Amino acid sequence: MMSDSKQLYQEVILDHNKKPRNYGVAPDANRKAEGHNPLCGDHIVLTLHVRDERVDNVAFEGQGCAICKASASMMTTVVKGKTVDEAEQLVQEFRDMATGKLDVQTQPHHLGRLTVFAGVRDLPARVKCAILPWHTLHAAFSAESTATTEGAAEPMQSLVGGV
Amino acid sequence: MNINPLRGAATEKFDVAHIRADFPILQRRFDGTPLVYLDNAASSQVPQPVIDRWVRYHREQHANVHRAVHSLSEIATEEYEHARRKVRDFIHANEEREIIFTRGTTESINLVMHGYGRAFIGAGDEIIISAMEHHSNIVPWQMLCQEKNAKLRVIPMNDAGELLLDEYEKLFNERTKLVAVAHVSNALGTVNPVRAMIATAHRHGVPVLVDGAQAAPHLPVDVQDLNCDFYVFSGHKLCAPTGIGVLYGKAAWLEKMQPYQGGGDMILSVTFERTTYNTLPYKFEAGTPAIAAAIGLGAALDYLSATGMERIAAYESELLHYATAQLSKLPGIRLIGTARHKAAVLSFEVEGVHPHDVGTILNEDGVAIRAGHHCAQPVMQRFGVPATARASFAFYNTFAEADALIEGVRKVQRMFA
Numbered sequence: 329m330m331s332d333s334k335q336l337y338q339e340v341i342l343d344h345n346k347k348p349r350n351y352g353v354a355p356d357a358n359r360k361a362e363g364h365n366p367l368c369g370d371h372i373v374l375t376l377h378v379r380d381e382r383v384d385n386v387a388f389e390g391q392g393c394a395i396c397k398a399s400a401s402m403m404t405t406v407v408k409g410k411t412v413d414e415a416e417q418l419v420q421e422f423r424d425m426a427t428g429k430l431d432v433q434t435q436p437h438h439l440g441r442l443t444v445f446a447g448v449r450d451l452p453a454r455v456k457c458a459i460l461p462w463h464t465l466h467a468a469f470s471a472e473s474t475a476t477t478e479g480a481a482e483p484m485q486s487l488v489g490g491v
Numbered sequence: 492m493n494i495n496p497l498r499g500a501a502t503e504k505f506d507v508a509h510i511r512a513d514f515p516i517l518q519r520r521f522d523g524t525p526l527v528y529l530d531n532a533a534s535s536q537v538p539q540p541v542i543d544r545w546v547r548y549h550r551e552q553h554a555n556v557h558r559a560v561h562s563l564s565e566i567a568t569e570e571y572e573h574a575r576r577k578v579r580d581f582i583h584a585n586e587e588r589e590i591i592f593t594r595g596t597t598e599s600i601n602l603v604m605h606g607y608g609r610a611f612i613g614a615g616d617e618i619i620i621s622a623m624e625h626h627s628n629i630v631p632w633q634m635l636c637q638e639k640n641a642k643l644r645v646i647p648m649n650d651a652g653e654l655l656l657d658e659y660e661k662l663f664n665e666r667t668k669l670v671a672v673a674h675v676s677n678a679l680g681t682v683n684p685v686r687a688m689i690a691t692a693h694r695h696g697v698p699v700l701v702d703g704a705q706a707a708p709h710l711p712v713d714v715q716d717l718n719c720d721f722y723v724f725s726g727h728k729l730c731a732p733t734g735i736g737v738l739y740g741k742a743a744w745l746e747k748m749q750p751y752q753g754g755g756d757m758i759l760s761v762t763f764e765r766t767t768y769n770t771l772p773y774k775f776e777a778g779t780p781a782i783a784a785a786i787g788l789g790a791a792l793d794y795l796s797a798t799g800m801e802r803i804a805a806y807e808s809e810l811l812h813y814a815t816a817q818l819s820k821l822p823g824i825r826l827i828g829t830a831r832h833k834a835a836v837l838s839f840e841v842e843g844v845h846p847h848d849v850g851t852i853l854n855e856d857g858v859a860i861r862a863g864h865h866c867a868q869p870v871m872q873r874f875g876v877p878a879t880a881r882a883s884f885a886f887y888n889t890f891a892e893a894d895a896l897i898e899g900v901r902k903v904q905r906m907f908a
Contacts, residue, residue: 337848337851337852337906342906342907345907346907367863367864368845368847368878369845369878392845393845393846393847393848394844394848394907395847395848396845451851453847453851454847454851457847
């Protein structure tokens with residue numbers, strides 16, 4: 329359990345935490361969602377410009393732990409330019425990776441460098457930190473205004489209705 | 492390890508290596524890394540004599556209590572009641588019947604909320620709690636206030652995490668019906684001057700409940716000297732199994748209170764027309780109690796008493812001062828809770844690093860701390876943080892483990908530099 333968390337705090341995650349990409353508000357945003365984990369204080373606001381079912385621009389701001397911030401930062405770099413369907417597939421795959429349903433070593437996926445977060449599956453208390461930005465992205469696509477991963481036996485399942 | 496000047500006489504007499512040998516879990520390793528258990532404020536570890544007692548009970552002595560005429564039931568009953576006498580002795584209560592076994596601190600407080608609160612607190616009445624209470628000493632009173640249209644008043648604290656006693660005194664009026672206050676804060680470590688606070692309340696004719704969950708494991712407690720009306724604590728924070736706790740109440744109050752739950756054991760006679768409640772303490776112990784856990788608690792109190800609560804307090808105080816001094820030497824550390832009188836709880840922030848990252852990275856090296864709001868969200872709000880990292884020591888922790896904590900924090904700082 330401990331060797332896996334060693335893998336989690338890799339240079340790329342620490343770097344995105346320190347210098348988050350696409351930090352701020354997308355100027356031309358037509359989608360917005362807020363995500364929060366009240367119990368640990370993670371809070372992000374995601375703004376997107378979606379045109380012709382494609383993510384033209386995306387930005388985030390907020391505060392949280394390194395895992396949450398790095399996840400948000402890397403998510404913005406990866407989904408920019410993707411179609412909504414492609415991004416939603418990544419939401420699904422990221423969730424499955426973080427909750428241990430997708431083994432990125434042996435099963436096909438499109439996560440690329442997002443697999444640096446694979447180690448989070450061995451840290452149940454931190455899964456929701458990594459997933460929150462993706463949760464929030466899904467909420468933005470679904471025109472829900474808020475997302476939370478708190479209180480879900482299985483993160484992501486609590487999304488409905490946006491608490 | 493270096494000789495530290497802070498280590499004084501109490502440490503030398505305190506054979507921590509010998510004590511550690513009694514705690515099997517402290518020998519555990521994770522991927523070859525020794526466990527450094529610094530989450531004692533959440534729950535403490537169980538020594539072999541308590542484990543042995545638990546096993547012996549189940550192998551040789553188990554039956555239901557207070558019921559049958561057969562020998563086994565008589566043995567179980569005697570052992571269970573013996574545990575009650577041990578609790579009485581441990582907190583220096585006057586009478587055994589003033590010791591009620593509960594599921595834990597939370598249930599003890601809820602019992603008082605129901606038995607005393609629902610009976611004696613009405614619309615417009617006021618309950619005084621403090622700004623540093625655990626949720627378990629906030630929420631039951633809030634529920635009561637909602638139900639009765641009563642009002643919660645809160646003793647404020649200063650930036651060190653010390654209650655403002657002048658403000659406390661000002662909160663009293665003719666509607667004040669109860670004071671409920673922590674003996675030691677779980678989030679800050681502050682030891683509150685409860686003896687003086689109880690005297691103040693009594694001058695206003697108001698009874699006091701003391702939440703001793705974080706005090707009973709670390710300080711000698713004398714409920715008669717404190718003169719508190721209620722004192723509550725949990726077994727699992729003082730080397731006993733989970734699922735057992737204590738409510739001490741002055742007999743005069745307990746006699747006046749209504750039962751908490753109805754059922755078996757808490758009655759003298761039942762017909763469909765009326766029930767006569769049992770005498771103390773059984774009036775408050777409906778149903779089959781946690782017999783094994785209560786007997787385990789008795790064994791844990793024996794263990795603590797043999798070790799000596801005064802010596803435990805002195806040793807932990809030295810550990811706290813050492814860890815505080817070492818941690819304070821690091822740049823970018825903010826201590827949350829710097830009261831003059833503290834128990835061995837070290838709540839802190841590492842500048843620029845979320846407490847959960849601190850906790851996860853420390854865990855890599857086997858150092859188990861708590862990161863979160865510690866069920867004291869109003870405390871977090873008071874200090875303007877979402878959460879803190881918290882190292883909490885017990886008498887089986889060592890100075891080397893304090894060093895491991897400090898080294899872990901330095902590693903966090905290097906990683907996030």
